[in-house]
Amino acid sequence: xxxxxxxxxxxxxxxxxxxxxxxxxxxxxxxxxxxxxxxxxxxxxxxxxxxxxxxxxxxxxxxxxxxxxxxxxxxxxxxxxxxxxxxxxxxxxxxxxxxxxxxxxxxxxxxxxxxxxxxxxxxxxxxxxxxxxxxxxxxxxxxxxxxxxxxxxxxxxxxxxxxxxxxxxxxxxxxxxxxxxxxxxxxxxxxxxxxxxxxxxxxxxxxxxxxxxxxxxxxxxxxxxxxxxxxxxxxxxxxxxx
Numbered sequence: 001x002x003x004x005x006x007x008x009x010x011x012x013x014x015x016x017x018x019x020x021x022x023x024x025x026x027x028x029x030x031x032x033x034x035x036x037x038x039x040x041x042x043x044x045x046x047x048x049x050x051x052x053x054x055x056x057x058x059x060x061x062x063x064x065x066x067x068x069x070x071x072x073x074x075x076x077x078x079x080x081x082x083x084x085x086x087x088x089x090x091x092x093x094x095x096x097x098x099x100x101x102x103x104x105x106x107x108x109x110x111x112x113x114x115x116x117x118x119x120x121x122x123x124x125x126x127x128x129x130x131x132x133x134x135x136x137x138x139x140x141x142x143x144x145x146x147x148x149x150x151x152x153x154x155x156x157x158x159x160x161x162x163x164x165x166x167x168x169x170x171x172x173x174x175x176x177x178x179x180x181x182x183x184x185x186x187x188x189x190x191x192x193x194x195x196x197x198x199x200x201x202x203x204x205x206x207x208x209x210x211x212x213x214x215x216x217x218x219x220x221x222x223x224x225x226x227x228x229x230x231x232x233x234x235x236x237x238x239x240x241x242x
Contacts, residue, residue: 007166008216010059035223039168043175043242049206051222053236056211063095066163066209071102074160074207079110084137085157089174091143091165093117099162100140112138115153117145124151131155146170153177161208168220171208175242178204 001020005012008030020026035041040049054069056062078086090096096116103112113127113136130136132155143165145151156177165171210218212231219227222240230238 007220009166010213010216032224033219035225038219038223038226039172039221040223040240040242042169042172045176045178045204046242047175047178047204047206049175049208049240049242051208051210051218051230051238051240053230053238054209054211055236056213059213062211062213063092063098063163066211067095067098067102069209070099070160070162074209075102078138079106079108082137083158084134085131085155086137086160087131087139087141087153087156087158087174087177088160088162089141089143089146089165089170090162092163093142093144095162096140096142103138103140110138111136112140114140115145115151116140116142117148119145124149128153143167143170146173157204159204159206161206164208164210164214164217164221166217168217171221175206178206 001016001022003012003016003020013028016026016028043049052069054062054066056065077083088099090099093116096114100114103110113131115124115127119127127136127139128151131139131153134155139153139156141151141153146165147167147170153174154177156174159174159178161171161174208221210230215227215231218230221227222230
């Protein structure tokens, strides 16, 4: 049994370990990612990027744990600051459904738009325009929508990754989008960054949430050496500048 994949994925590794039965054992070969080849090296925008490690009780509950952290720590700051032009990149469609449900059940509803792989072209165009104009402060964007359509999102000042994308190029693609917005569509109102280590005002912000089960995706974004430190260190918040 031979399994090949462009990206190392824990589900593929688990499947291989479980079903690749052989009297001679099995062999796994994978490529390490040096820092100079990590996707974060492709970020050309001079911005502070915060990575927040979220405690996950198990592999099966990591999505719930990540969402709980977002709704209790990050979302209240967004609501309190009335923050606009915030794009939330969600790798999993199931996590998107869960987050959408949370936003719809808030005591004080928040306006947001959704761009998914199932949305009609007219819905996507209308939502992107309203987000750019600041009429809708939040945009939920799924990883599969970006994989199939590669939408070029304009008007992004603040970026939140609700989990790291499987394809590491998606990370740098979206962080570099922050440079496309000059801050002229927020009616003159500047808000503090959601990232604890990022400053407010015109400065763009980027926050990425990850768990220990995102080790392979994290390695592709920040490099093997950095990922080991971020997964095993006592600190849970890490700052990168480009």
